[in-house]
Amino acid sequence: MSVTTRTTARSVEKYRVTRSRRNVAWTGLGALVVVVVLALFPYIVYSGTTTIMVQAFIILTLASMWNLLAGYAGLVSVGQQAFLGLGAYFVLILAMHGTSPFAALPVAAIGCGVAAVPLWWLVSRLRSGYFAIATWVLATTVMLVIEKFPSLGSGTGAPLPGLAAISPTLLEADTYWIGLAVSVLALGAMYLLLRGRLGLVLTAIRDDEVAARSSGARVGLARMLVFVVAGIGCGAAGGVYIISQLAVQPSAAFNVQWTAEMAFAVIIGGLGTIEGPILGTIVYMVLQQTLASYNVWYLIILGVVAMAVAIFARRGLWGLVDEYLHLRLFPVGYWLWEPGSGGRRGLLRRRGGRPG
Amino acid sequence: MDWVNDVIQGILTGGLYALFACGLSLMFGVMKVVNLAHGDLAVVGGYVALGVIAITHVPVLWSFLIVVPIMAVLGYGLQRTLIQAALDRSVLTTLLVTFGLSVVIENALLQFVNADSHSLGVNNSIITASFSLGSQIQIAWLLLLILVVAVVLLLGLQYFLSASKYGRLIRAVADDKEAAQLSGVDYRHVFGIAAAIAVGSVGLAGIAQGMYSQFAPTTGTDTILLFAFAAVVIGGLGSLWGTLVGGVVLGVAQEIGSQINASDGFLAGYIVFLAVLILRPQGLVARGAQA
Numbered sequence: 284m285s286v287t288t289r290t291t292a293r294s295v296e297k298y299r300v301t302r303s304r305r306n307v308a309w310t311g312l313g314a315l316v317v318v319v320v321l322a323l324f325p326y327i328v329y330s331g332t333t334t335i336m337v338q339a340f341i342i343l344t345l346a347s348m349w350n351l352l353a354g355y356a357g358l359v360s361v362g363q364q365a366f367l368g369l370g371a372y373f374v375l376i377l378a379m380h381g382t383s384p385f386a387a388l389p390v391a392a393i394g395c396g397v398a399a400v401p402l403w404w405l406v407s408r409l410r411s412g413y414f415a416i417a418t419w420v421l422a423t424t425v426m427l428v429i430e431k432f433p434s435l436g437s438g439t440g441a442p443l444p445g446l447a448a449i450s451p452t453l454l455e456a457d458t459y460w461i462g463l464a465v466s467v468l469a470l471g472a473m474y475l476l477l478r479g480r481l482g483l484v485l486t487a488i489r490d491d492e493v494a495a496r497s498s499g500a501r502v503g504l505a506r507m508l509v510f511v512v513a514g515i516g517c518g519a520a521g522g523v524y525i526i527s528q529l530a531v532q533p534s535a536a537f538n539v540q541w542t543a544e545m546a547f548a549v550i551i552g553g554l555g556t557i558e559g560p561i562l563g564t565i566v567y568m569v570l571q572q573t574l575a576s577y578n579v580w581y582l583i584i585l586g587v588v589a590m591a592v593a594i595f596a597r598r599g600l601w602g603l604v605d606e607y608l609h610l611r612l613f614p615v616g617y618w619l620w621e622p623g624s625g626g627r628r629g630l631l632r633r634r635g636g637r638p639g
Numbered sequence: 640m641d642w643v644n645d646v647i648q649g650i651l652t653g654g655l656y657a658l659f660a661c662g663l664s665l666m667f668g669v670m671k672v673v674n675l676a677h678g679d680l681a682v683v684g685g686y687v688a689l690g691v692i693a694i695t696h697v698p699v700l701w702s703f704l705i706v707v708p709i710m711a712v713l714g715y716g717l718q719r720t721l722i723q724a725a726l727d728r729s730v731l732t733t734l735l736v737t738f739g740l741s742v743v744i745e746n747a748l749l750q751f752v753n754a755d756s757h758s759l760g761v762n763n764s765i766i767t768a769s770f771s772l773g774s775q776i777q778i779a780w781l782l783l784l785i786l787v788v789a790v791v792l793l794l795g796l797q798y799f800l801s802a803s804k805y806g807r808l809i810r811a812v813a814d815d816k817e818a819a820q821l822s823g824v825d826y827r828h829v830f831g832i833a834a835a836i837a838v839g840s841v842g843l844a845g846i847a848q849g850m851y852s853q854f855a856p857t858t859g860t861d862t863i864l865l866f867a868f869a870a871v872v873i874g875g876l877g878s879l880w881g882t883l884v885g886g887v888v889l890g891v892a893q894e895i896g897s898q899i900n901a902s903d904g905f906l907a908g909y910i911v912f913l914a915v916l917i918l919r920p921q922g923l924v925a926r927g928a929q930a
Contacts, residue, residue: 359734361675405913408920411730412673413876415738416868417916423865424909431906539860543742550735579746586743593735594724 299620310612321463325456333459337527339568340462341520344469345545346552346560346567348516351473353546354555355485356509359411361542362418365402365425366395366514368536370521372429375531378445379434385461388522395518399511407507419539426537440532443525458527465519470613474557476512477615481505486616543582550589553599557613562600644776645898649891651778654786655851657886658844659867660874661792662837664882667871669813669833671730672722675737678864679744680838684710684845685854686752688759699759703846707839714838715831722834723827741860748856756858759849785847789886792840793879800879809833869912875922884924 325333345363352358373391378384406417430438446454476482484505487495496502525531544567552563567585574581592599604610663677674680688706692699717740725736769779800806808829812819816826848854848863866889874885889908896907915922 353731353735357731359731359738361738405916408916409872412667412675412734413868413872415673415675415734416864417872419860420865420869420909420912423861424906424913427906427909540742543738546735546738547742550739579750582746583743583750586739586746590721590736590739590743593732593739594721594728597728597732 300617301620302614302617314612318463318467322460325459330452330455333455334527335568335572337459337462337523339564340466341523341527342544342548342567343560343564344466344516344520344523345541346548346564347466347469347473347557348513348520349542349545350549350554350557350560351476351509351516352513354549354559355477355482355489356506357411357489358506358510359415360418360510360513361415361539361546362406362420362422363513363517363545364537364539364541365418365422366399366517367521367524367541368422368426368429368531368533369398370395370518371525371531371536372435372521373518374522374525375435375441375443378443382445384443384445384522384526385457388461388465388519388526391522392515392519395521396511396515399514400507402514403507403510407503407510422537422539426533429537430533438533440530440535442530443528446526446529458523461526462523465523469516469519470557470561472512472516474613474615477557481508482615485509540582543586547582547585547589549599551585551592551599553601553605554597556598556601556605556611557615558604558611559599559601562604566600641775641898642895645894646891647772647776647778648782649894650887651782651786651890652893653870653883653887653890654782654789655844655847655886656866656870656889657793657883658785658789658840658847659863660870660882660886661789661796661879662839662841662844663864663867664871664877664879665796665833665837665840668877669809670718670722670726670830672726672733672737674722674837675734675864676741676744676859677841677867678859678862679741679748680710680713680841680859681845681848681863682748682854682856682859683713683744684842685757685759685849685858686748686845687842688846688849689757692759699846699850702759703843706842706846710842710845711835711839714841715835717838718831718834719827723830726830741864745856745859752856754855754857756853756855757849758853759846781850785851788843788847790883792843793883796836797879805832866908869908873912873915873923875924878922878924881922881924885922888923 321336324336345367349360349363352360352363370388370391373394374384374387377387377390382390402421406414406421409417429435435441449457477485484495484500484502487498487500488502488505492502521536524536548563548567549560550563551566552561553559570585571581574584596602598605659678659681662680663674666672666674666677684706687709688699688702691697691702691705691709695705697705721736721740722733725732767779767781769777771777798806800810808819808824809832811822812824812826812829813833819829820826844863844867845854848858870885870889871882872885873888874881874883888911892911893904893908896910897904899907
C-alpha cells in the first residue's frame with residue numbers, strides 16, 4: 284500500500300516527458316535564420332548558384348515526400364514521377380489558359396492531391412513489392428495518356444507560356460523563391476503531420492500493424508492520407524520543375540530516374556527521419572555537381588552507396604549523427620525521463636519517431 | 640479475319656511476355672522477393688549473349704547453352720550475397736536494394752557500353768521465315784518457337800517443383816524456412832538454387848527479346864519489368880499457369896490496342912492490367928491470397 288502511494292507520488296513529482304532530449308528552441312531559431320539567409324541568396328550569389336539551388340529544392344521536396352511514404356508509411360513507391368509529371372502538366376494547362384504559372388502552382392499541387400485518391404484506390408490492393416511496380420506501371424500509364432493530347436504537345440512536350448514578360452533576372456529569382464517556399468512548406472507540413480495524431484498512428488503501424496488495427500487505428504486511411512500528401516508535394520515539385528525548365532517533355536517528366544534520385548537521397552541521408560532527406564539532398568547535390576562531367580557516374584556511385592547504406596547502416600547518415608549526438612532538429616517523438624536522475628542517464632526510452 | 644489474326648499474334652507475343660515473367664514469379668513464390676532489377680538482369684543476359692556470340696561464334700539460337708549457365712551463376716551469387724543480406728534485414732530493404740541494383744545496372748550499361756540498341760540477328764532462314772494459315776494469317780517461326788520455349792519452361796518448372804525431390808525441398812523452404820532449417824536444410828543454398836533457376840530463365844528472356852526485336856540499357860525497366868509484372872498480376876500472383884495466361888492476355892490486349900490505333904498498343908495492355916486490378920485483384924487464375 285505504502286509502496287504504491289510512494290511510487291504514484293514519485294511519478295507525479297519526478298517523471299518528465301519532453302519532446303526532445305535537448306531544448307530545441309534554438310534549433311527552431313536556427314531553422315528560421317537558415318530560411319531567411321536562403322531567401323536572401325538571389326541578392327548575394329551568382330545566378331548559376333541559384334539555378335543549382337532550385338534543383339536542390341526540387342530534390343529535397345521529392346525526397347521528403349518519398350521519405351514520408353517509405354520511411355513512415357512503409358509504402359515503397361517507384362512511381363512518384365507520376366505526380367511530378369502531373370504537377371508540371373497541370374501548371375502547363377493552367378498557363379495555356381492564361382493563368383500565371385506561379386499562381387497555377389498551388390492549384391496544380393492540390394490537383395495532384397485530388398488525382399492521388401483514385402490512383403491510391405488502384406494500387407492500395409497490392410502490398411510491398413507489388414505495390415512498388417504497380418505505381419511504376421501507373422506512372423507509365425499516366426504518361427501514355429498525357430501523350431494522347433496533341434494540345435499538350437503529345438510525345439514531344441510543350442514550352443511553358445506566360446513568363447515571357449518577366450525579365451530573366453527577376454524570373455530566376457522568382458523561380459528560386461518559389462522553389463524555396465515549396466520545400467520549406469513541404470518540410471513544415473511533414474513535421475506538423477508527424478508530430479500529430481497521424482505520426483502516432485504511423486508509428487503504431489510500423490511497430491505492429493495488426494496490433495495497431497485492433498487498437499482502432501485506421502490503417503488504410505492513414506496510408507491514403509500519406510499517399511495524397513506525397514502526391515501534393517511531388518506535384519508542387521513538378522510545378523517548380525516546369526517553371527525552372529520553361530518547358531516540359533513527357534519522357535523527362537515521367538522518368539523513373541526521379542524516383543531513383545529521391546530514393547537514394549533518402550536512403551543515404553536516413554530513412555524515417557525528417558533530417559535525413561536534407562542531409563541526403565546535400566550529399567546528392569555535391570556528388571552530382573562534382574561528377575557532372577562524367578555522365579551518369581554519379582547515379583552509379585549513389586546507387587552503390589545507397590545499397591550499402593540500406594544493408595549496413597539502415598538509418599543512414601542522420602542515424603549516425605543521432606546515435607552519437609542524440610540530436611534531433613525536428614523532434615516528433617517523446618523522451619521519458621526517469622525520476623531523480625535528471626542527468627545524462629535519465630533516459631528510459633523514447634516513444635514515437637524511430638526507435639533509437 | 641483481322642481480329643482473328645490479332646488474337647493469334649497476341650497469343651504468340653504472349654509467349655514472350657510469359658518468358659519475361661517466369662523468373663519474377665518464381666523469385667516471389669520462393670523467396671518472397673520482388674526483384675525490381677528483374678528487367679535489367681534480362682538486358683544483361685542479352686549483352687552476355689552478344690559477347691558470347693562475338694567470342695565463340697556460336698549460332699545465336701544455341702547461345703543460350705552458354706548464356707543460361709552464366710546467368711544462373713550470377714543469380715546464385717546475387718542471391719547469396721546482396722539479396723540474402725537484404726532479406727535478413729527486412730522486406731523493405733530487399734526493395735531498396737533491388738531498386739538500387741536496377742538503377743546501377745542500367746546506368747553502368749549506359750556508361751560502359753552505350754545507349755545504342757542491339758539485336759541478336761538470327762541468320763537462320765528457317766527461324767526468320769514464317770508460314771501462313773489461310774490467306775491473311777502469317778505466323779513467324781521465331782515467335783512460335785519462343786511460345787513453345789515459354790510453355791515448356793513453365794511446364795518443366797511446374798513439374799520440377801511438384802514432382803522432383805529438389806522441387807519439394809524448394810517448396811518446403813518457401814513454406815517455412817525455419818522448419819526446413821530444423822530438418823537439416825540449408826535454406827540459403829536452396830534460395831540460391833531457386834534464384835539461379837529464375838535468373839537463368841531471365842537470361843533466356845533476354846535472348847528472346849534480342850532475337851524478336853532489340854534491347855538497350857533502358858529496355859529492362861520500361862519494357863521487360865513492366866510487361867513481366869503486368870503478366871504476373873493479370874494471371875494471378877504466385878501461379879505459374881497464371882503467368883502464362885497473363886502473358887497471353889497482355890499480348891492479345893496490346894495487339895488489339897494497336898489495331899485500333901497504331902500507337903496505343905502499350906496503353907491498351909496497361910488498361911487491361913488496371914481493369915484486372917479493379918475487377919479481379921486476385922488475378923484471372925486465382926490461387927490463394929494476394930501478396
